[in-house]
Amino acid sequence: MHEMLLTNARLVTADGVVESxxxxxxxxxxxxxxxxxxxxxxxxxxxxxxxxxxxxxxVHLREPGQEWKEDIGSGSAAAAAGGYTAVVAxxxxxxxxxxxxxxxxxMDRGRREGLVEVVPAGAITMGRAGVKxxxxxxxxxxxxRIFSDDGDxxxxxxxxxxxxxxxxxxxxxxxxxxxxxxxxxxxxxHEGIVSSRLGMAGLPAIGEEAVVARDLALVKLTGxxxxxxxxxxxxxxELVKSARAAGLPVTxxxxxxxxxxxxxxxxxxxxxxxxxxxxxxxADVEAVRAGLQEGTVDMVATDHAPHAAHxxxxxxxxxxxGIIGLETAASVVNTALSLDPVTFFQRMSISPxxxxxxxNQGRWLEPGGPAxxxxxxxxxxxxPEVFESRAENSPFIGRKLHGKVLVTMFQxxxxxxxxxxxx
Amino acid sequence: MKHxxxxxxxxxxxxxxxxxLSDEFVEVLARPIPKVxxxxxxxxxxxxxxxxxxxxxxxxxxxxxxxxxxxxFSPSTSSLSKxxxxxxxxxxxxxxxxxxxxxxxxxxxxxxxxADWTGLPVLNAGDGAHQHPTQALLDAxxxxxHFRSLDGLRIAIVGDIRHSRVARSDISTFTTLGAExxxxxxxxxxxxxxxxxxxxxxxxxxxxxxxxxxxxxxxQAERGGASVFPSLPEYVSRFGMTRERFARLAENAIVMHxxxxxxxxxxxxxxxxxxxxRILEQVANGxxxxxxxxxxxxxGEVHDA
Numbered sequence: 001m002h003e004m005l006l007t008n009a010r011l012v013t014a015d016g017v018v019e020s021x022x023x024x025x026x027x028x029x030x031x032x033x034x035x036x037x038x039x040x041x042x043x044x045x046x047x048x049x050x051x052x053x054x055x056x057x058x059v060h061l062r063e064p065g066q067e068w069k070e071d072i073g074s075g076s077a078a079a080a081a082g083g084y085t086a087v088v089a090x091x092x093x094x095x096x097x098x099x100x101x102x103x104x105x106x107m108d109r110g111r112r113e114g115l116v117e118v119v120p121a122g123a124i125t126m127g128r129a130g131v132k133x134x135x136x137x138x139x140x141x142x143x144x145r146i147f148s149d150d151g152d153x154x155x156x157x158x159x160x161x162x163x164x165x166x167x168x169x170x171x172x173x174x175x176x177x178x179x180x181x182x183x184x185x186x187x188x189x190h191e192g193i194v195s196s197r198l199g200m201a202g203l204p205a206i207g208e209e210a211v212v213a214r215d216l217a218l219v220k221l222t223g224x225x226x227x228x229x230x231x232x233x234x235x236x237x238e239l240v241k242s243a244r245a246a247g248l249p250v251t252x253x254x255x256x257x258x259x260x261x262x263x264x265x266x267x268x269x270x271x272x273x274x275x276x277x278x279x280x281x282x283a284d285v286e287a288v289r290a291g292l293q294e295g296t297v298d299m300v301a302t303d304h305a306p307h308a309a310h311x312x313x314x315x316x317x318x319x320x321x322g323i324i325g326l327e328t329a330a331s332v333v334n335t336a337l338s339l340d341p342v343t344f345f346q347r348m349s350i351s352p353x354x355x356x357x358x359x360n361q362g363r364w365l366e367p368g369g370p371a372x373x374x375x376x377x378x379x380x381x382x383x384p385e386v387f388e389s390r391a392e393n394s395p396f397i398g399r400k401l402h403g404k405v406l407v408t409m410f411q412x413x414x415x416x417x418x419x420x421x422x423x
Numbered sequence: 424m425k426h427x428x429x430x431x432x433x434x435x436x437x438x439x440x441x442x443x444l445s446d447e448f449v450e451v452l453a454r455p456i457p458k459v460x461x462x463x464x465x466x467x468x469x470x471x472x473x474x475x476x477x478x479x480x481x482x483x484x485x486x487x488x489x490x491x492x493x494x495x496f497s498p499s500t501s502s503l504s505k506x507x508x509x510x511x512x513x514x515x516x517x518x519x520x521x522x523x524x525x526x527x528x529x530x531x532x533x534x535x536x537x538a539d540w541t542g543l544p545v546l547n548a549g550d551g552a553h554q555h556p557t558q559a560l561l562d563a564x565x566x567x568x569h570f571r572s573l574d575g576l577r578i579a580i581v582g583d584i585r586h587s588r589v590a591r592s593d594i595s596t597f598t599t600l601g602a603e604x605x606x607x608x609x610x611x612x613x614x615x616x617x618x619x620x621x622x623x624x625x626x627x628x629x630x631x632x633x634x635x636x637x638x639x640x641x642x643q644a645e646r647g648g649a650s651v652f653p654s655l656p657e658y659v660s661r662f663g664m665t666r667e668r669f670a671r672l673a674e675n676a677i678v679m680h681x682x683x684x685x686x687x688x689x690x691x692x693x694x695x696x697x698x699x700x701r702i703l704e705q706v707a708n709g710x711x712x713x714x715x716x717x718x719x720x721x722x723g724e725v726h727d728a
Contacts, residue, residue: 188531196614199552199591200531204615269532313510315530317551 003030003040004412006375012051012341014364022050024371027412032367043417045375048406051345053085053372054330055362057146057175057253057352058229058301060322061087061118063109064102065094070306070390072106075326076115077423078304078389080415082326083405085372086117086353086361087304090150091128098123100138107143115415115423117361117372121146121175124154124163131156133163140170145357148175150229153211155181161218168224173251173355175227176215178236179276183207188317190263190278198269200317203278205233212236216243219250227355228252230303232277234287241296251355253301254288256325256332261285261395271312271319272395275305289337292347299351302329306391324389328396334378334403341378371412380404388421426538427716428547429554430592435599438563441715445564448711448718452488462491465721468521469495470513470537471548472528477682477706478548478558482525485713491721494521509533510540517541523721526550544720546713552586558681559592560712563600565705566636569677574601579631581607581662582640582689583651585614589681590640594622605631607662611651628662632671638679639664639689655688662689669694677701 006022011032023031023038061075070078072089079087089106091097097106097120110118122139126132128149136147147167153176154160160174167174184207189195191202212228216239219226228240231252243250257275262282265273273279291297305322312319325332330348333339339347345364353362360370382404384396408416415422424437433441451459467486471479479495486493494516507515509528516524523544526534531551538545549555566573578597584590584606597604598621605623606613613624625631642658652658659665664678669691672678678690678700686692694700 191615193616193618196616197591198531199554199586199588199614202615269535310508310510314508315528315533315536317530317532318509 003038004414005036005038005040005042006050007042007044008047009045009050009375010047011365012049012345014342017049017341022365024409024412027371029365029367029369029371032365043375043407048375048377049341050365050373050375051341052349052362052365053374053408053410054083054348055086055352055356055358056084056302056304056326056329057088057299057356058150059087059089059304059326060092060306061089062306063093064105069308072109072118073113074388074390075304075306076110076113076118077421078324078326078387079116080408080410080421081388081405082328083330083374083376083408084116084326085408085410086119086356086358088146088356089118089120090148091121091123092151096123096128097121097139098126098128098134100135100142103139103142103144115421116410117358119356119358120144121148121150123147124149124174125159128152130154130159133159133166136163136166136170140172144172146173146175146227146355148177148229150175150177153177153179153181157214157218160215161222164218164222164224168222173225173227175229176211177229178208178211178215179203180207180210183210188274189266190280192263192281194263194266198266203276205235205280205284208233208277209235209239212239216248216250219243219248223249225249230255230258230277230301231288231291231297232258232280233284237287237291237296244296251298252291252296253299253352254292254297255303256300256329256336257323257395258285258288259292259336260332265395266316269316271314271316272323272393274316274319274321275303275323276321293337293339299347299355300329300333301352302326306389307393309392312393322393324387324391324394327387327389328384328394328401330376330405331382331401331403332396335401371409373409374405375407376403377406378403424719426545427556427720428534428538428545430556430559430596433599438596438599441560441712441719442564442567444715444718445560445708445712448714449708452711458488458490460490461718461722462486462489465491465522466520467491467493467523467525467717468516469493470516470524470526471496472498472509472526472533473549475527475548477709478527481706481709482548482713484710485717488710489714489717491717494519509537513537513541517543523717546716546720549588552588553591555588555592557709557713557716558589559596560716561705561709562593562638562679562681563596564708564712565679565701568704569701570635572601573597576602576635577605577633578602578636578638579605579607579625579634580638580640581628581631582642583612584608584640585612587640593638594620598622605634607631609652609661628664628668632668633673635673635676636679637664637672637676641681641683642685642689659688664690664694666691666693669697679705682706
């Protein structure tokens with residue numbers, strides 16, 4: 001393996017930012033300091049931030065079964081371009097990831113692409129149908145640490161209780177997409193002043209909060225580590241905050257788009273702002289921002305949800321839900337709120353890696369550690385236009401963002417630089 | 424005016440100008456030969472992706488009275504049932520030489536997308552529960568014919584406001600023209616958040632019997648099954664225009680309904696046939712206002728009233 005020297009870095013460490021060079025050798029960080037010499041290639045970081053590679057706890061890579069939307073190859077490329085070195089792929093594929101061999105397939109495919117560490121979340125129930133438990137032991141043995149029926153809530157409280165008990169015993173995490181079917185009905189957007197004006201059926205905030213409130217009671221009973229996926233309302237932030245204060249093992253994620261956009265966007269009736277949970281009120285945007293800032297919301301997760309162009313080129317109500325996010329996440333977060341660099345990497349890398357049990361990810365850069373890192377210029381302004389993802393369903397196309405990923409390095413190898421993915 | 428998609432963004436002056444033009448077409452339609460050559464050589468395509476009788480026939484009659492050619496389309500026999508996308512269908516019809524599209528679709532905002540895709544003038548003949556702007560125009564024309572102006576009139580809209588595109592278009596049209604609007608419905612049939620809407624709300628039709636106009640909306644029988652109100656008889660007891668209530672209306676008050684009616688639910692069978700129920704006048708006026716809108720979109724500004 002060759003060496004690579006990163007010069008003029010503003011290195012983000014647990015204690016703050018230091019100006020330093022950084023030597024990478026054989027996939028690991030060989031040295032940090034000034035005046036390091038190398039026989040190999042060097043990258044001038046020009047005073048930009050260098051931190052641990054980003055980790056996304058919530059992506060949809062669509063493989064197996066929906067490769068026309070995305071596959072593990074194109075999704076890995078999108079991740080690399082977004083500064084990511086690890087992603088957790090949600091199990092709502094076809095078939096759902098509800099057994100050990102399916103989890104191993106996803107991991108193997110990720111390894112073969114070699115751009116980013118790909119680990120699947122396992123389904124909680126067979127086929128994500130919410131009826132009987134998935135092969136939780138098998139999934140665990142294959143390396144799955146996060147269990148979720150993402151896209152749907154586990155509605156049956158008795159079934160969820162058993163899943164929680166079982167996963168608690170294994171040591172895993174139950175991650176819930178909180179949405180009560182009865183309350184959400186056939187809603188298409190946040191239920192509120194905008195949906196009322198447009199005459200669209202809404203997904204009320206209470207549909208999310210009611211599920212989280214019920215689940216927290218079950219967490220108290222079972223002691224399982226519980227993770228709230230894509231928190232979108234002020235009420236959910238409050239629920240997580242008080243559960244945490246009561247000592248429950250609860251974490252939460254927020255998407256970049258919920259930090260930036262509110263339901264007023266839907267006035268244009270364009271499907272590029274259709275996703276579940278939907279964009280909420282401005283007060284909710286403020287609440288999830290504050291939650292992320294203070295740490296009640298532990299991490300940013302993209303909910304990267306690719307759809308083919310023709311699938312989204314329809315009226316709003318007829319469009320599938322979800323938007324892509326991997327390639328804009330760091331920029332959107334950096335545009336939406338000004339986190340100090342340590343907190344930024346805490347929320348974008350350290351916390352999600354820790355929850356997902358990824359021992360080679362989300363580690364502050366130090367000699368001997370894995371060379372998974374990103375070079376990020378928080379001041380660069382740019383406008384997203386084209387993507388590595390197979391899909392283009394992004395509301396950020398044509399919007400000016402601040403902050404740009406310049407280089408991504410995975411296992412000591414540059415996977416993204418100068419606007420290009422390096423396979 | 425490039426499109427006619429919503430009443431929300433139409434000024435009072437523009438509404439009144441459209442109503443004045445509609446008056447002229449009312450006169451045209453009363454002639455022995457109710458036809459003018461204004462749109463000769465133009466082709467208007469009727470794209471009704473959702474079932475409709477009156478609106479579709481009304482638009483066809485309007486286009487033909489202006490001497491336009493029409494093309495139409497019904498979803499059950501079309502290539503949509505073979506899986507063609509809405510976009511491809513719209514572009515295909517554009518390629519055949521349509522000059523304007525009249526579109527009804529069950530999905531909110533479909534007409535805005537079609538306008539983007541095709542660049543053609545689009546008339547919204549109803550999208551989801553969002554807008555039905557020509558219905559609002561014909562309603563305003565009907566009220567104006569009776570009262571001469573909407574200024575200061577008290578208009579009550581009764582029924583399933585939440586799921587009604589007619590209500591949304593009427594509310595903005597009536598209030599822009601100076602009327603006071605009161606919505607009457609159980610809370611399960613009102614929009615969830617009406618903060619800032621220029622309306623009042625009442626909980627029973629008995630609270631608004633002194634209105635100048637009682638506008639009844641169709642209650643879809645299947646809504647009862649979705650548990651938005653307990654039963655049709657209970658709905659009638661709080662919100663139905665019964666004979667007894669009709670007898671208590673102000674002397675000059677009128678009753679309106681966009682059709683199709685459920686006789687015996689929102690309106691008593693006998694009431695629907697009284698002269699002060701203006702339901703058939705509404706239908707007749709529909710042709711005139713649709714002529715006015717088609718003329719504005721396709722006929723240029725030269726002959727404007």
